[in-house]
Amino acid sequence: MxxxxxxxxxxxxxxxxxxxxxxxxxxxxxxxxxxxxxxxxxxxxxxxxxxxxxxxxxxxxxxxxxxxxxxxxxLSFRPIRRRGIPRVASGQWGSGRSIWSADDHRAPDVDQITVDEDAAPPEHVRDVLELGPDETACVRSRRYVLEGRPVMLAASYLPQALVAGSPITQADTGPGGIYARLADLGHAPTRFREEIRVRLPTADEAARLSIPTDRSVIKLARTAFDADGRAVEINEMTLDSAAYVLDYEFDA
Amino acid sequence: MxxxxxxxxxxxxxxxxxxxxxxxxxxxxxxxxxxxxxxxxxxxxxxxxxxxxxxxxxxxxxxxxxxxxxxxxxLSFRPIRRRGIPRVASGQWGSGRSIWSADDHRAPDVDQITVDEDAAPPEHVRDVLELGPDETACVRSRRYVLEGRPVMLAASYLPQALVAGSPITQADTGPGGIYARLADLGHAPTRFREEIRVRLPTADEAARLSIPTDRSVIKLARTAFDADGRAVEINEMTLDSAAYVLDYEFDA
DNA sequence: CAGTGGTCTAGACCACCCT
DNA sequence: GGGTGGTCTAGACCACTGG
Incomplete structure (x- = not known):
């Protein structure tokens, strides 16, 4: 038996x-x-x-x-491998085999791009960015689509006072993206925190990701800190949990 | 509108x-x-x-x-924060401190402990540990229960040839746990990879975690490499996705 | 033993796709 | 227009909890 x-x-x-x-x-x-x-x-x-x-x-x-x-x-299911920590001196470790086969190197399309000034960002965003009561946030929202399939939503929040007038408030941020522009402004990110939760999607998230309402999503919040330890960006990502393998590699 | x-x-x-x-x-x-x-x-x-x-x-x-x-x-919902990186940083496991004390301040109970020699570990485990066709694995399995609620299953796989005769094959591995004993054997872990997936639980996983079958679990596979770049342990964890927040913090 | 949720049946209406 | 899945109704049996 x-x-x-x-x-x-x-x-x-x-x-x-x-x-x-x-x-x-x-x-x-x-x-x-x-x-x-x-x-x-x-x-x-x-x-x-x-x-x-x-x-x-x-x-x-x-x-x-x-x-x-x-x-x-x-469906032809090929999960996407997202490396949370950029590789440094990868040489010898690059050969270590991973548990699950997954793909890199596929560049997703980006659509549903919006850039707005948000006077009322979520409370936890206000807290972490240390926004004053009258301060607003710059919100950059977009959707990533791989091979016709939406796989991730992302919304970046930055202090409006910090980025006003810079290319960060434009749709096209130029070479290097947001982080290069933050460096131009003297606030290059030097440390990151990524927090991961899993929950059911809201009706809106399910619709934008084209997933059933009972498919879990991964909420991945990355906070970027500059050299002074100030939080300069929060990127709230919403991932189709069936599409991703997350990967973190680090030394003891 | x-x-x-x-x-x-x-x-x-x-x-x-x-x-x-x-x-x-x-x-x-x-x-x-x-x-x-x-x-x-x-x-x-x-x-x-x-x-x-x-x-x-x-x-x-x-x-x-x-x-x-x-x-x-x-339910009173208090998610557990699991810090991925500092919790295995050196100094934490050499000092006889338990791995979990680096997490939250709530120490879970551990039950359903088994230690076995497994002649037929999963294929991906064989691959990553580079086991020969006749080699076996030492499997250490256990369940973590917090405040009466099962929150995680874990199964560690190690090459049997590497750990035979050491306390790793015993239920009690002594102060510092598996990693300290691997260090005793000259294979101290120096680098880690954690891979994260989300999927629905198997019937067995759902039963052991006492969760409904449509609640997602987080599959977290941690591979430990020694100084020679050899994979010396794979820890396959199964987390109740509603109970955890995963946390990774690192420099740019 | 009464009430509960877990599972299942039988059948309905609708919106949508494909031919 | 026929077949499909999405949602819903009405009602059944069972296993289990609680007083």
């Missing part, structure tokens, strides 16, 4: 596991359509709602994409 | 948002029982299944705990 206490499978899980195994075996390749809920219901002798819930599991996990009129189609 | 394309709310979302707002307002404090599905169904004029799905959203998010005979009770 291989029964595990508490690990008893429901019908939904049974069917979902079967489908996953079939995909893994290659019975269904990328772009192929899985059996519909009615076909599955007939095949397994269950109600169609039960079959649907099994399909829903796969779409929540990001293995398939379910569209209304069409069926559930298998 | 504040209409957002694709952000239209379903009844389930409406009810779930109302309940969340009520909890946030303090209408329901930690330990309080939310209205049952029948009460909600009557109150909103919807089917009980619809009300249940709203409650399910909250339990997926970790705001409440739903038990069969009892209702859905509000």
């Amino acid at each position: 291989t029964d595990e206490v508490g690990a008893q499978r429901t019908k939904v899980q049974q069917i979902a596991d079967d489908l996953k195994a079939a995909i893994e075996r290659g019975d269904y390749g990328p772009g192929d359509r899985l059996p519909g809920e009615n076909a599955l219901a007939a095949q397994y002798g269950v109600a169609s709602l039960t079959a649907r819930r099994a399909l829903k599991v796969l779409s929540t996990e990001g293995l398939v994409e379910s569209k209304k009129g069409a069926g559930a189609r298998v | 504040t209409d957002e394309v694709g952000a239209q709310r379903t009844k389930v979302q409406q009810i779930a948002d109302d309940l969340k707002a009520a909890i946030e307002r303090g209408d329901y404090g930690p330990g309080d029982r939310l209205p049952g599905e029948n009460a909600l169904a009557a109150q909103y004029g919807v089917a009980s299944l619809t009300a249940r799905r709203a409650l399910k959203v909250l339990s997926t998010e970790g705001l409440v705990e739903s038990k069969k005979g009892a209702g859905a009770r509000v």
